[in-house]
Amino acid sequence: MSPVRIVIVGAGFAGYQAARTLSRTVRDAAEIVLINPNDYFLYLPLLPEVAAGVLEPRRVSVSLTGTLPHVRLVLGEVHSLDLAGRRVGWEDPEGNRGEMSYDRLVLSVGSVNKLLPIPGVAEHAHGFRGMPEALYLRDHVTRQIEMAGNTEDPRERAARRTFVVVGAGYTGTEVAAHGVLFIDALARKNTALRGTAPPRWLLVDVAPRILPGLDERLSRTADRVLRRRGVEVRTGTSVKEATSEGVLLDDGEFIDTRSLIWCVGVRPDPLVENLGLATEHGRLKVDQYLAVPGHPEVLACGDAAAVPDLTRPGEVTAMTAQHAQRQGRTAAHNTLASLGKGTPKPYKHHDLGFTVDLGGVQAAADPLHIPLSGPLANAVTRGYHLMAMPGNRVRVAADWLLDAVLPRQAVQLGVVPSWAVPLDTESPEVVRTARAPGR
Numbered sequence: 001m002s003p004v005r006i007v008i009v010g011a012g013f014a015g016y017q018a019a020r021t022l023s024r025t026v027r028d029a030a031e032i033v034l035i036n037p038n039d040y041f042l043y044l045p046l047l048p049e050v051a052a053g054v055l056e057p058r059r060v061s062v063s064l065t066g067t068l069p070h071v072r073l074v075l076g077e078v079h080s081l082d083l084a085g086r087r088v089g090w091e092d093p094e095g096n097r098g099e100m101s102y103d104r105l106v107l108s109v110g111s112v113n114k115l116l117p118i119p120g121v122a123e124h125a126h127g128f129r130g131m132p133e134a135l136y137l138r139d140h141v142t143r144q145i146e147m148a149g150n151t152e153d154p155r156e157r158a159a160r161r162t163f164v165v166v167g168a169g170y171t172g173t174e175v176a177a178h179g180v181l182f183i184d185a186l187a188r189k190n191t192a193l194r195g196t197a198p199p200r201w202l203l204v205d206v207a208p209r210i211l212p213g214l215d216e217r218l219s220r221t222a223d224r225v226l227r228r229r230g231v232e233v234r235t236g237t238s239v240k241e242a243t244s245e246g247v248l249l250d251d252g253e254f255i256d257t258r259s260l261i262w263c264v265g266v267r268p269d270p271l272v273e274n275l276g277l278a279t280e281h282g283r284l285k286v287d288q289y290l291a292v293p294g295h296p297e298v299l300a301c302g303d304a305a306a307v308p309d310l311t312r313p314g315e316v317t318a319m320t321a322q323h324a325q326r327q328g329r330t331a332a333h334n335t336l337a338s339l340g341k342g343t344p345k346p347y348k349h350h351d352l353g354f355t356v357d358l359g360g361v362q363a364a365a366d367p368l369h370i371p372l373s374g375p376l377a378n379a380v381t382r383g384y385h386l387m388a389m390p391g392n393r394v395r396v397a398a399d400w401l402l403d404a405v406l407p408r409q410a411v412q413l414g415v416v417p418s419w420a421v422p423l424d425t426e427s428p429e430v431v432r433t434a435r436a437p438g439r
Contacts (some may be wrong), residue, residue, distance in 0.1 A: 003031045003105075004030040005100070006031075006103035006104045006105075006106070007035065007100065007247070008033065008106040009108060010036060010109040011034055011041050011043075011108075012044075014325070015302065015328060016041040016048075016110035016328065016345065016390065017327075017328030017329050018106050018301065018332045019064075020033060021329050022332045022336070026070075028334065030339070032071045032072065033071070033074060033090070033100065034064065034072070034073050035074045035076055036064065036106055037093070039065060040062055040063055041061070042130065045357075046060045046385060047060060047131070047134045048128075048134075048174040049178060049257040050177065051138045051141075052230045052359070052408075053182055053409065054400070055396060057131055057358075060131075060392070062390050067390055074090065076098065079097075079144065085101075086101055087100065087102070093430075104335050106332075107298065107299070107300040108293075108301050108328065109304045110268075110303050112267060112270065113127040113264075114264050114266050115423065118239055121423065122424045123242070124260055125166070125242060127421065136416040136420070141182070144160040144163075145161065145183060148161045148193065159256035160258050161172060161183075161200060162199070162201075163179060163257065165204065166204050166210075166260065166264055168205035171263040172261075172263030173356060174359075177222070177226060180201045180226075180229045181360060183199045183201075183288070185407070185408065200230075200232070201230065201232065202233075203226060203234065204234045204237050204238070204249070205235055205238075206236065206238040207236075208236055209223065210226070214354055214356075215369075215371065217366070217371040221364035234249070237251060238251055266319060268282050268283050272284055275294060280316060284300040286307055286346075291296060297338070299331045301328055302323075303319040303424060308349055309325070317347075317349075320372060322349075322354075323349065327345070352368060352377045354366060356381070358378075363377040363378035363380070363381040364377055365381050365384075367376040382400065387395075
């Protein structure tokens with residue numbers, strides 16, 4: 001008889017951990033298939049350091065085939081899911097389509113950029129959700145500084161040296177914190193810009209403070225570091241319109257800029273809403289065992305799933321890497337339990353604290369809810385990342401060491417054009433459809 005086939009869709013934090021746990025447990029007792037558009041697991045928390053030139057791209061890209069030896073990798077974007085027939089279809093990078101059956105399915109498709117109905121944002125903003133966006137942003141901001149040194153028009157020069165980050169959560173705060181250090185160093189090296197005012201950075205959020213989802217002490221630390229570096233923190237403010245010439249804020253001020261960096265947040269992958277299954281806050285509804293109601297053979301985890309938070313009755317878990325990693329392990333355990341290997345267990349996790357990398361030797365952290373700041377928080381933050389990464393630890397540590405003693409290499413690579421990183425992930429070239437019973 002053919003072995004049981006377990007199909008995992010998506011290799012983010014949840015999917016990767018599910019695949020890793022299963023590969024160490026079942027080995028040849030079941031066929032484990034991982035469907036993912038790329039052949040690597042992306043360690044998202046360190047992506048701002050890639051955009052700022054601290055880390056090389058491959059440092060945060062962990063090989064799937066190299067670290068999941070008992071898992072079959074299928075490169076592709078899932079475009080259809082037949083829950084009644086237990087079949088999943090995908091399209092590979094060259095446009096070829098494939099389909100396979102499954103006995104158990106783990107949906108961990110993750111999330112995409114969250115768009116708001118603001119005129120011009122989809123056309124003029126730059127997202128920050130994956131490796132292409134990070135590489136494009138690094139080229140873009142470098143190019144703006146170089147072009148600012150070439151123009152004689154003072155207004156254009158100021159616009160090219162102005163960077164607006166929208167969204168003061170984890171990503172936006174870290175992008176602004178690393179970006180201001182990176183761009184200030186570039187401007188100092190540019191002969192045409194010497195003696196002029198430093199580049200201008202704005203961090204904009206409608207919330208009353210930055211890092212609104214975290215402890216206020218972490219927020220105050222990050223706010224203090226950013227303001228000390230010259231970042232204009234605009235809380236209680238939102239974008240009203242974006243154009244090719246700049247950004248109109250809701251207070252009526254127009255900011256001349258060529259760089260609108262969109263870090264407002266994330267939403268579940270568009271595949272979720274096309275499944276015809278019950279959702280909560282746009283995420284797949286699951287029970288405390290991560291099972292999809294009515295389909296016990298299907299589990300969902302990570303950003304795509306509205307997992308009940310047993311530590312906060314009535315709420316669902318936040319869309320964080322900390323939850324996704326642990327949910328991936330639980331999904332693997334419960335998948336095996338559904339095959340008669342062990343008993344299912346509910347997902348329950350108390351957060352262990354958070355870390356925010358602010359660039360240089362600065363950070364904010366509260367391990368075990370003990371607030372830390374400065375170099376000590378930075379050491380804790382980097383130690384946590386090294387422990388959490390499933391590979392490339394020595395290379396990451398080496399890059400950090402080199403960055404501490406050598407100047408960064410600031411050159412454009414030109415490998416990612418702007419049209420290749422649309423902010424709207426539901427643009428025609430990436431629309432996905434799915435079918436479910438009765439559709």
